[in-house]
Amino acid sequence: MPTRLMILNGPNLNLLGIREPHIYGRTTLAEIEAACRACASLLDVSLAFHQSNHEGQIVDLIQAARTEADALIINPAALSFTSISIIDALKVFEGPIIELHVSNIHARDELHRHSKTSTAATAVICGLGPYGYIAAMLAAVQRLGKVPDTLPPVLRNTPG
């Protein structure tokens, strides 16, 4: 069975590239999904890619990931700062969890700075723009020890 990645996107990320380009850039979520699908084929993984504006639906998807995904990549968006139910759901997922943000949340205003959900994540990536999704996919596959043999060893091993 191929390695299975699930990418979840929280509220308003369907507006990426359409509103507030000075903060979030001009790349749309559809373009990000296309790039992730191209990356999935290079990494030889299957990919489920979702966006929801509803907290409960994201909790349902995280629960589904327990049987449907080996690693989870999540941009909880504004729910990062509020959602105990997402933290609780993430804690039950057994594989690597990469939380990612397009913007550098640490350089943002007070409201957008302190992610609660990152307490349940294996790793956090922020500030790389849409490339963060690609970095997160590679990191997730590396954590699973499933970087394909067709890729250079430096992408598989921790140097030193």
Ligand code: CA2
């Ligand atoms: O940088 C990120 O990826 C964020 O998760 C995006 C969230 C924000 O609350 C976090 O602090 C950082 C906001 C997503 C809203 O997306 C929009 C996109 C375009 C226009 C308006 C909102």
